[in-house]
Amino acid sequence: MKKITSKKLTQRLAQYGAMSAAVMAAADANGQVVYTDLEPDLVIDVAGQFDLDFTNDTFVNITIANPDGLAGGNAAIVFTSSGGALAGFTSAGYQYPFLMAADDAIDAATGYTATGARGDLNYYGCAYSNSQWCGDVTDGYLGVKFLNLSTGTTHYGWVRMDTDVGGDNLMVVKDYAFEATPDTGIAAGDQGSLGLNDTAFDGFKYLVDSANNLSLRAASALEQVVLHNVLGQEIMSRQLSGTNESISLASLETGVYIATVNIEGQTKSFQIVKR
DSSP states (O other): OOEEEESSOOOOGGGGGGGOOEEEEEEETTEEEEEEEEEEEEEEOTTEEEEEOTTOSSOOOEEEEEOOOOTTOOEEEEEEOTTOEEBEEEETTEEEEOOBOTTOEESTTSOBOOTTOOEEEEETTTTSTTOSSOSSEEEEEEEEEEEETTTTEEEEEEEEEEEOTTTTOOEEEEEEEEESSTTOOEETTOBTBTTSSOGGGTTOEEEEOTTOEEEEEOSSOOOEEEEEETTSOEEEEEEOOSSEEEEEOTTSOSEEEEEEEEETTEEEEEEEEEO
């Protein structure tokens, strides 16, 4: 698996687009999961950090950091934004995020660190006994509760990553997702219904150009596109018939939307940004 490394990684996903991050979503009966796969994986070297904006609304929700120059060694830490917290617990004034496994629940019933506080995954090689991310962690899940500052709504999400503090001192962020329906939980690793019998979407591509036109291209005829805002409200619906279609977003307000496309009775959803 390809990886990209940077000493000073402080970009949001919107600035990461040149590295071809795949942003997709899938709707089900309980809500709408917005999933992002970082391809290649994002490697955070010592002194690097990654500002993660789940909703692409320019507000950073968490900052995953691999700090340099600490007196007692290296650390893996996560900063939360206003109104945000990490699935975990507080002990002696320190915040310890859980090392979660696939399918663990992240919702209102989950324990959380203090709101807006720094969470210590691994500090000084787990010198602090409550640290949960000890040793060489592969495919660990970080649970996140964040406040969408654009809408004032609370959402739950996860981040999958590797940490090896005290070894090669690298952190690797692989993918992440959040539940777009406010106050609705998500399972760690939940990507929605992506990957389930979606052969109709082989070769499917989409792009929002500088003129705010959503371009859609597929090998088979496109049938419909529906746009929802981050509150789940339908904003636009268009019937389609060709393999190349262009939809103007000029009438929409600036912000993040979920586009759902139908081809041959199958659906695929993805996140787009109207600028």
